[in-house]
Amino acid sequence: MTNDNDWVPDGADVLRPSAARVYDFLLGGGHNFAADRAAAAHIERVLPHARRVARSNRAFLRRAVRHVVGEGVTRFLDLGSGIPTVGNVHEIAQRADPTSRVVYVDHEPIAVEHSRLLLEGDERTAVVEADLTDPDAVLASPSVRDLLDTGDPVGLLMVAVFHFVPDRLDPAGLVQRYLSALPPGSFVAISHLTADHDPEGMAQVAATMAASPNPMFFRPYDRVMTLFEGLDVVEPGVVDADLWRPEPGATDPDGPARGVYAGVGRLRVG
Template sequence: MIDASSAGDDVTDTSAWLPDQTTWVPAETDTTRPSAARVYDFLLGGGHNFAADRAAAARIEQVLPNARRVARSNRAFLRRAVRFMAEQGITRFLDLGSGIPTVGNVHEIARDANPESRVVYVDFESVAVAHSRLLLDGDERTAVVEADLTDPGTVLADPAVRALLDTDEPVGLLLVAVFHFVPDHGDPAGLVGRYLSALPAGSLAAISHLTADFDAEGMAQVAETMANSPNPMFFRPFDRVAPLFAELDLVEPGLVDADLWRPEPGVTDPDGPARGVYAGVGRVR
């Protein structure tokens, strides 16, 4: 759900303003096993993570030195995609696998364009859900749903999601950095299709996916690090990410490295694109 910064790829350390841990860690949370959402939070400079998450992140950075760049690249794509959608008149957003909030939330970005924008965040990670609800308490134009995106029937039947979709107004669907947690037998392309079938024509969908195309050895070790966590990872090459967009009309520049998707003017990295995330936005027919 969170962008690492308000501009460029700078990481914001949010640990200074974290609430008391008892307010954002559900009692059933197993803090001894790394969670992908919390490892990601750490790589983005957040503070909603535990020793097991930080240890996993350290192992990942040993084999993938640009892990933080890749994480920031993905979050920056999310920011630009939401802004693009807002510029196209989208005021309703469904963020699946929304993650742990810090700063630069989807609703904040969307409301820069239209203060009436509404967002429903969906995640199954207990810390992500607990802190999202804490942060958004009292915001009547946002909702947080605890559900697994691999169960579209449950997600789409939730009252908050039904209320969001219960008009002919186009929706911005965010499926950012989620499908590399879905194995082939989970049918990622089929999941995309089930969500798209619930959206009005003209809706937009943003999808990003980690890949091993540029560092097969490093990413194999990342997958090994996460294999025994609750969130094993399944990296896919370009020709297996592209089918996720089969039912969408891709907008320019198509499916590309996340850093190359409509980059902000004047924001470039002297080291070039991070090379680790494919990303694109498509329009629902």
């Protein structure tokens, strides 16, 4: 953990674990507190491959961004972006195409504050403090409007966010609201944790996070697929994150880290 706490806004609750900070810790980042590390340690006891699952999700994000840039899309809207950590979207996209623009959206104060510090002076990035479950507020943000109003295709990133959204908020309906605002030719990348492969372990993970500000709601494959309605899913479809267009030589000898379904779709026109 860093000794420089300039990234911690006044009033931030550091005594309860935050999903963004637990994820940061599992990825080897330094923006987490004792409560986050304690929660991560418990998760690793009940789910020994938790770090592999976290890394597989982050690696999917990198590959998805590269794929979308390769399709000629250089404008990204990253919902639930979390704490800037290993492999930020703007770094990946701008390495592939220096003209890439990224708008990060998150409601977690520490994630937003640290993102603003990190991105200060970068005219091709912006940070919006908003909750992705309030799409009207997100889409009304000046930074998001500027990104969408040109009519250029956008890469919409909803990576590892919907397992924090309860059924009562209609995750599939939220996706549709965002799709309705996207220009033609846009791409959407989605990943979602599942308990399909380890129900007992994931039940204990959910129990660990139940008292945090970020309770978790794991969904089976068929429910995850409802998030892709209205999209033409690109090959290889919605699969384990490690199996989505893996890089040559990146195959883990222990097999894929199962626990995250991931896919990319293109907005269906007409």
